[in-house]
Amino acid sequence: MTPFQLTFDCADPTIMVRFWADALGYEAEPAPAGFDNWNAYWRSAGVPEEDLDPAGDGCGSIVDPRGSGPRIWFQPVPEGKAGKNRLHLDIRASGGREVPLAIRKERIEAEAARLELAGATRLRVLAPDDQDHYAVVMQDPEGNEFCLA
Structure with missing residues (x-):
């Protein structure tokens, strides 16, 4: 490596x-x-x-x-963020797909709330009706996007 x-x-x-x-x-x-x-x-x-x-x-x-x-x-750097990140971090807060969706959602929401208190901003929830998926898109204190999944 x-x-x-x-x-x-x-x-x-x-x-x-x-x-x-x-x-x-x-x-x-x-x-x-x-x-x-x-x-x-x-x-x-x-x-x-x-x-x-x-x-x-x-x-x-x-x-x-x-x-x-x-x-x-x-x-x-002197310049501010100008657009959408081309790379972002996915923080695995849910425990993985073997955990039931309702529990994954609770874990992600708890982590989102904690990170909001630390300075993050919630942007949107990703929860398609036809998929076993739940994630929250957030921004750090300087506007860099990341996901909680």
Whole structure:
């Protein structure tokens, strides 16, 4: 397997780190060994002071504490989101198809409510009458779409 990370362009990495760590059960990535925080690390790498995070420690990434999921980096960019995502995350909150639809729906709705409190916005429900399917399409605090299924 080739190692990879996911990268989100964003306006505020601090907000995105907090939201997505909560949504995925991840944690903010600790600064490299020998550095008190990420800003100290970035300074040592030659990043100009004006490009450092003035409001925090410079942490812009989250990691899976179990070590199985990819690292996710939130890259600050000056422009805002311009259109629909070409890639989105599906968060598997339902327990899978072996779980009865009514229970899957309850689990998805509970997770949607929790993530709304964390800063997400509900967009729509996907529940075709003729299918054994239920999902909720949401947006993170900066408008990136994701699904709860």
